Amino acid sequence: MSNSLFKYILSSILLLGGLTSLAKASTEVNVYSARKEALIKPLLKQFTKETGIKVNLVTGKADALLKRLESEGRNTPADLLITTDAGRLHRALKANVLQPVKSETLSTIIPENYREPEGYWYGLSVRARPIFYVKAKVNKNELSSYETLTDKKFKGRICIRSSNNIYNQSLVASMIEANGAAATEKWAAGLVKNMARPPRGGDRDQIRAAASGQCDIAIANTYYFGAMLVGKKQKDKTAASKMELFWPNQSTRGTHVNISGAGVTKHAANRDNAVRLLEFLVNKESQKWYAETNYEYPVRDDVEVSALLKSWGTFKSDAINLSVLGKNNPEAVKLMDRAGWK
Amino acid sequence: MPDTESLPRTAMKSIPIRTYLDRWHISVLLVAFLCAIPVLTVFSYIFQPAGEVWQHLTETVLSDYVLNSLQLIIGVSFGTLTMGITTAWITSVYKFPGRKLFQWLLLLPMALPAYIIAYTYTGMMDFSGPIQTNLREMFGWSYGEYWFPEIRSMWGATSMLSLVLYPYVYLLARAAFLDQSIVALEASRSLGASAWKSFFKVALPMARPAIITGLSLVLMETLADYGTVQYFGISTFTTGIFRTWFGLNDSGAAAQLSTVLLIFVLILISLERISRKQARFFHTSNREKRRANIQLSPGKAWIATLACLMPVLWGFIFPFMQLLQWAIETYEEMVDDEFFTLTWHSLSLAGSAAVLALIIALLLAYGQRLQNTRLIQFAVRIASMGYAIPATVIAIGIMLPLAWIDNVLDGWLREQFDVSSGLLLSGTLFALMFAYMVRFLAVSVGTVEAALGKIKHSMDDAARSLGLNPRQVLISIHMPLMRRSLLTAILLVFVDVLKELPATLILRPFNFNTLAVRAYELASDERLADASTAALSIVIAGIIPVILLSRSINKQKS
Numbered sequence: 001m002s003n004s005l006f007k008y009i010l011s012s013i014l015l016l017g018g019l020t021s022l023a024k025a026s027t028e029v030n031v032y033s034a035r036k037e038a039l040i041k042p043l044l045k046q047f048t049k050e051t052g053i054k055v056n057l058v059t060g061k062a063d064a065l066l067k068r069l070e071s072e073g074r075n076t077p078a079d080l081l082i083t084t085d086a087g088r089l090h091r092a093l094k095a096n097v098l099q100p101v102k103s104e105t106l107s108t109i110i111p112e113n114y115r116e117p118e119g120y121w122y123g124l125s126v127r128a129r130p131i132f133y134v135k136a137k138v139n140k141n142e143l144s145s146y147e148t149l150t151d152k153k154f155k156g157r158i159c160i161r162s163s164n165n166i167y168n169q170s171l172v173a174s175m176i177e178a179n180g181a182a183a184t185e186k187w188a189a190g191l192v193k194n195m196a197r198p199p200r201g202g203d204r205d206q207i208r209a210a211a212s213g214q215c216d217i218a219i220a221n222t223y224y225f226g227a228m229l230v231g232k233k234q235k236d237k238t239a240a241s242k243m244e245l246f247w248p249n250q251s252t253r254g255t256h257v258n259i260s261g262a263g264v265t266k267h268a269a270n271r272d273n274a275v276r277l278l279e280f281l282v283n284k285e286s287q288k289w290y291a292e293t294n295y296e297y298p299v300r301d302d303v304e305v306s307a308l309l310k311s312w313g314t315f316k317s318d319a320i321n322l323s324v325l326g327k328n329n330p331e332a333v334k335l336m337d338r339a340g341w342k
Numbered sequence: 343m344p345d346t347e348s349l350p351r352t353a354m355k356s357i358p359i360r361t362y363l364d365r366w367h368i369s370v371l372l373v374a375f376l377c378a379i380p381v382l383t384v385f386s387y388i389f390q391p392a393g394e395v396w397q398h399l400t401e402t403v404l405s406d407y408v409l410n411s412l413q414l415i416i417g418v419s420f421g422t423l424t425m426g427i428t429t430a431w432i433t434s435v436y437k438f439p440g441r442k443l444f445q446w447l448l449l450l451p452m453a454l455p456a457y458i459i460a461y462t463y464t465g466m467m468d469f470s471g472p473i474q475t476n477l478r479e480m481f482g483w484s485y486g487e488y489w490f491p492e493i494r495s496m497w498g499a500t501s502m503l504s505l506v507l508y509p510y511v512y513l514l515a516r517a518a519f520l521d522q523s524i525v526a527l528e529a530s531r532s533l534g535a536s537a538w539k540s541f542f543k544v545a546l547p548m549a550r551p552a553i554i555t556g557l558s559l560v561l562m563e564t565l566a567d568y569g570t571v572q573y574f575g576i577s578t579f580t581t582g583i584f585r586t587w588f589g590l591n592d593s594g595a596a597a598q599l600s601t602v603l604l605i606f607v608l609i610l611i612s613l614e615r616i617s618r619k620q621a622r623f624f625h626t627s628n629r630e631k632r633r634a635n636i637q638l639s640p641g642k643a644w645i646a647t648l649a650c651l652m653p654v655l656w657g658f659i660f661p662f663m664q665l666l667q668w669a670i671e672t673y674e675e676m677v678d679d680e681f682f683t684l685t686w687h688s689l690s691l692a693g694s695a696a697v698l699a700l701i702i703a704l705l706l707a708y709g710q711r712l713q714n715t716r717l718i719q720f721a722v723r724i725a726s727m728g729y730a731i732p733a734t735v736i737a738i739g740i741m742l743p744l745a746w747i748d749n750v751l752d753g754w755l756r757e758q759f760d761v762s763s764g765l766l767l768s769g770t771l772f773a774l775m776f777a778y779m780v781r782f783l784a785v786s787v788g789t790v791e792a793a794l795g796k797i798k799h800s801m802d803d804a805a806r807s808l809g810l811n812p813r814q815v816l817i818s819i820h821m822p823l824m825r826r827s828l829l830t831a832i833l834l835v836f837v838d839v840l841k842e843l844p845a846t847l848i849l850r851p852f853n854f855n856t857l858a859v860r861a862y863e864l865a866s867d868e869r870l871a872d873a874s875t876a877a878l879s880i881v882i883a884g885i886i887p888v889i890l891l892s893r894s895i896n897k898q899k900s
Contacts, residue, residue: 164589235472
């Protein structure tokens with residue numbers, strides 16, 4: 001290794017490092033996002049086009065981004081933290097890395113249960129986790145609620161993914177709130193007994209498994225189902241078309257929903273730009289985009305949802321304050337461990 | 343090439359190199375300390391009280407974590423040793439159709455990240471995948487009426503990891519077999535030992551140190567794997583660490599779990615050391631006298647071809663075809679103008695990391711040669727520990743201290759001069775590079791150490807007596823002698839960084855994505871077909887160094 005090559009490499013590393021930390025001006029806003037690039041960047045591009053504010057983006061897993069935010073303290077470059085579940089936003093609030101922001105626009109548009117009361121975080125889109133069943137094998141009347149999935153008649157007929165997954169953790173957290181920990185643990189144990197196979201794969205895999213005959217009932221988020229129905233893969237289309245969506249708990253508390261949301265960081269250097277971005281993300285066009293591109297539900301009622309979402313009908317959603325999902329999360333994980341939910 | 347008999351290392355002690363000794367000594371210790379920082383950071387969490395969670399873990403899932411991890415490493419050891427040694431032996435000793443081709447084809451699975459091969463096999467073999475669907479349609483079966491291996495299971499994970507990791511064993515075993523002198527084997531044959539017997543009694547024991555080195559790399563990769571086991575729904579120690587950290591929100595217990603894993607790894611590493619010490623074989627014959635490969639009977643030759651074909655077929659060709667098929671369906675949408683930026687990021691990161699790792703490895707390995715004290719040995723081991731630690735743990739272990747340094751400096755500047763330096767290290771490529779070093783140094787250190795070990799100490803003595811200082815000896819004597827091994831070290835780290843995901847995801851700067859990040863984001867959104875273009879690019883970019891690697895080995899040996 002020659003000396004000059006070494007110097008070249010070292011200086012290029014330092015240079016690259018230096019350049020990235022330089023970028024800081026008031027016409028920018030820096031975003032840490034747990035929403036995947038493909039599911040946020042088009043909106044951010046539109047924001048830049050309309051306002052001239054440049055958006056810098058790092059995507060990653062919510063917990064790691066939160067850890068990064070925490071460790072960077074008051075020097076963090078991030079102005080906005082976007083997550084795909086309320087639990088993590090609650091965790092960020094508890095970790096003291098968010099600040100409350102007041103905005104007339106945000107508080108009029110976003111319903112109360114989809115935002116933190118003091119303005120620490122706001123929901124941007126709603127994600128529902130209903131039940132899917134095989135049209136040919138399940139009578140709609142057999143189904144009623146998450147709770148009744150532990151009935152003996154469903155033995156060996158249910159597909160659901162691992163308890164490592166945050167959507168299942170949130171679902172169980174919401175049930176702890178509604179029914180108490182003891183009853184929920186019993187429920188989880190009953191559900192494990194009724195599973196057609198040990199949990200594996202993602203949400204789409206559950207729908208595929210049901211469609212191909214491995215089980216009759218699958219639990220999944222609606223946008224996966226939507227993506228399968230509309231996507232390019234013919235096999236997925238065929239699989240999804242064998243399935244029907246069922247909104248559980250309609251006569252009780254409502255179907256479990258979660259949000260994808262965001263909070264302004266405590267030490268945001270571009271606080272105003274961050275608020276502008278939040279407001280942009282809940283305007284009508286952006287909200288429509290969520291529904292059309294990723295089959296999520298808008299947080300505002302006055303937006304026309306896509307034809308596909310319309311075809312699934314309206315539903316009553318569980319109205320608990322979503323902060324609870326974060327609070328109950330550790331308890332949910334523990335009880336699923338005890339119930340043997342892999 | 344002169345004889346390769348070696349002097350005992352202690353001979354070094356008598357050489358007056360005191361003037362340079364300290365500089366090397368200090369550099370080695372410094373590098374080791376830097377590499378130990380992430381691990382020490384994680385360790386510092388140990389003292390957080392976590393009693394209640396431990397009780398929960400031991401009562402519920404801990405035994406699963408332990409048993410599954412053990413089962414996995416036993417299975418993967420078996421798989422990689424069987425495939426690696428068999429193919430290495432066949433390709434280095436026998437003549438059969440396609441031997442030349444297989445020499446490098448057998449390395450190709452290395453270019454596939456384990457989680458990607460897992461995705462492709464799931465796509466093919468899952469209940470709702472094409473194979474089973476076609477079977478059902480052909481025979482009119484439905485669920486439960488026939489048996490089909492479940493890919494998302496322990497054996498599935500074992501197979502996936504074995505298929506992409508066996509090349510480590512193959513690579514090192516083959517180099518060792520090719521290195522073995524004709525004399526030892528011929529002697530055993532002439533004494534009446536059968537071919538089998540001479541393999542087991544002579545060739546295999548002589549190659550054992552190399553095989554064990556390969557195996558230890560395999561096992562460390564296995565223990566650190568998260569993507570594959572998580573996707574297959576198998577709870578291992580590594581998935582347990584994340585569940586405890588993020589799900590139970592208990593960093594103390596997670597750090598303690600990491601520590602347990604690390605202790606296990608330390609035991610593995612010391613076993614490897616011990617085995618190296620016990621099994622030192624030196625050849626006495628000249629290397630140029632390469633034995634001619636044995637011609638096999640046609641029947642046996644085809645069996646040999648088949649034996650080499652299987653790992654390539656399952657470990658590379660099938661998954662590659664699946665990726666290709668997906669990519670053809672989706673590439674138009676996936677190759678945007680950013681795609682080339684991604685590719686450039688991946689290649690430049692992997693390239694710089696590989697060169698940097700080599701420089702550091704040279705420093706460590708040569709420093710150890712100059713001054714083979716217990717302290718230095720320990721320091722070099724510490725520096726190579728990161729290979730077995732899940733990259734997420736390393737990333738967090740880097741993020742915390744760097745942010746701490748940044749904030750302390752910033753705080754001081756604000757107080758003294760009322761200016762802010764902001765974050766100088768956090769969220770930069772420096773942080774990322776640091777993580778790669780900690781994670782992959784073991785690969786380059788191992789390779790360089792092995793190469794240096796083959797150079798007689800009398801060479802150093804001669805060069806020194808001619809007036810060269812240690813640095814000059816390294817640069818003008820050792821490095822030219824080891825150039826192929828150095829290339830190997832560069833290429834191995836290059837391929838590893840190209841595939842690296844977790845640390846890149848956590849530490850990268852704003853607006854900076856790589857192919858691996860793109861592939862992961864799409865795949866974790868359950869868009870496997872969309873992820874295939876990026877995944878395929880990783881594989882193709884990884885194939886080139888793998889081919890170079892195999893060419894360099896061949897040149898070395900022929």
